[in-house]
Amino acid sequence: MGMLKTIPDNLHRVQVDGDPLWFHIPTTSLFTPDALSEDILRQLDDAQGLSPEALGQALVEGGHGQLSVAELDDRLAQLKALKLVTEGDVVAFNPRVEVEEFPLSTVVLNVNTGCNLGCSYCYKEDLDNPRDGKKMDLATAQASIELMLKEAPWRDRYNVVFFGGEPLSNMPLIREVVDWAETRLHGLGKQVDFTLTTNATLLTEERIAYFDAHRFGLTISMDGPKAIHDKNRIAVNGQGTYDLVARRIKPLLQNYRSRPIGARVTLTRGVTDVVGIHHHLVNELGFHEAGFAPVTSGDMAEYNLSAEELKQVFDGMVELGERAVACALEGGDLGFGNFNQLLTDLWEGRSKAVPCGAGLGLVAVDHQGDVHLCHRFTGSSMPTFGNVETGLKHDELKQFVEARSDRSQRGCSDCRIRNLCSGGCYHESYARHGDPMTPTYHYCDLMRDWVDFGIQAYARIQRGRPDWFDGPLARRQSA
Structure with missing residues (x-):
């Protein structure tokens, strides 16, 4: 055997209530190490490499007097399997994707480029006023779903997402697609789910009942209390929309039974009160959950959060996360979407x-049938990846995904959250740098701190209320 060395970039050590916890970076798993494993890594770290014999002697002298050669060999084999110890080159584990197929489970249909709002921060490059909106037709929607079936015929369940513009402005198509998709997929012995993000201004009680009957997953775009919401989410006539949205969602939140209703909050410059916004949306209005999307890479710089404001946002997320931990320890769910997603991961x-999953498990289709990485790219100058009539451009899509997964020449290569963040959102990189390949470096430190908080939170809940993960958190995922 050669010299034993640690691979430090594959392990992140944290302390929880004074006890050691290992965050295993290659698998994003958490381990509570015993004294032997801790001492092995400490000895190897301190000496920057030892022979097995020298390591065994150091461990015996350090208090492991009953350690046999067989026991040490067995433990070293475990640590090598975890890629924490090596006898070869010290290289961080960075798996690259090799795309052989495109197992699509989700297709996003951009059913109308028209929108009745003129939100100041909107990223959609293909947005039109309601009169000029370009609507998708049924044939394009059907071909989109057939494309999904062709690429992944073995799946048992698929998801159709309706997006826009404002998708409710093409409600006739949504009804047609639902009827056709249920008949088509159920006839194949498969299940289909429907998802929709809406500004809620066109909701009616009849539409709410329809969505409930077909078990739609609904997300409402709402930025918080009236003063905050009306700052940016305005109608095309320049008027704020809070009062209208609050009125339209009231019967939705009171009567919707099939799936929980979530709110999506966009945080722009001057808006950092995560705790207060969450309280209003969840505790006062009655949303099941609220999730936050900070704007840091918009085309209009005046809406991007400053570095100081972004820090305030993450501080607020940690404060809200502490409340979520306390709620979880009582067996409840605070309804903080970002926290719940991190703990799920x-x-x-x-x-x-x-x-x-953009480009692999999910693609978006515009009104012309062109295929995009995701809904955020429709209307952009980013090259498309085929058309629903002619099929995916497999070679181009394969090249893109594989190149983005290669971290060897990027700052992500040794980052401790590299397998959770993976360089960040394609579109955010595109908006900030004009290149979806460039990682979102501008908030790396904050993301690392947020994940560290999540690790601590996970461990505390696991110790105090382990059934929470199979209870409230699992129910959230199934919903």
């Missing part, structure tokens, strides 16, 4: 070579 050990 840790609970499932979700290790990602790419930041999201």
Whole structure:
């Protein structure tokens, strides 16, 4: 055997209530190490490499007097399997994606480029006023779903997302697609889910009942109390929309039974009160959950959060996260979407070579049938990846995904959250740098701190209320 060395970039050590906890970076898993494993890594770190014999002697002298050669060999084999100890080159574990297929489970249909709002921070480059909106037709929607079936015929369940513009402005198409998709997919013995993000201004009680009957997953774009919401979420006539949205969502939040209703909050310059906004949306209005999306890379710089404001946002997220931990320890769910998603990633050990499923499990389709990485790219200058009539451009899409997963020449290569963040959102990189390949370096430190908080929170809940993960958190995922 050669010289034993640690691979420090594959392990992040934290302390929880004075006890050691290992965050295993390659798998995003958490381990509570015993004294032997801790001492092995400490000895190897201090000496910057030891022979097995020298390591064994150091461990015996350090208090492991009953340690046999077989026991040490067995433990070293475990640490090598975890890529924490090596006899070869010290290289951080960075798996690259090799795309052989595109297992689509989700297609996002951009059913209308028209929108009845003129939100000041909107990123959509293909947005039109309601009169000039370009609507998708049924044939394009059907071809989009057929494309998904062709690429992943073995799946048992698929998801159709309706997006815009404002998707409710093309409600006739939504009804047609639902009827056709249910008949088509149920006839194949498969299930189909429907998801929709809306500004809620066109909701009616009849539409709410329809969505409930077909178990739609609904997300409402709402930025918080009236003064905050009306700052940017305005109608095309320049008027604020809070009062209208609050009126339209009241019967939705009172009567919707099939799935929980979430709110999506966009945080722009001057808006950092995460705790107060969450309280209004969840405790006062009755949303099941609220999630926050800070704007840091918009085309209009005046709406981007400053570095100081972004720090305030993350501080607020930690404060709200502490409340979420306390709620979880009582067996409840505070309804903080970002916190719940982070703990889900840790609970499932979700290790990602790419930041999201865009281009692999998900694609977006515009009104002309052109295929985009995700809904945020429709109307942009980013090249498309085929058309629903002619099929995916497999070679181009494969090249993009594989190149983005290669971290060897990027700052992500040794980052401790590289398999959770994976370089960040494609579109945020595109908006900030004009290049979806460039990682979102501008908030790396804050993201690392946020994940460290999540690790601490996970450990505290696991110790105090382990059934919470199979209870409230699992129910959230299934919903």
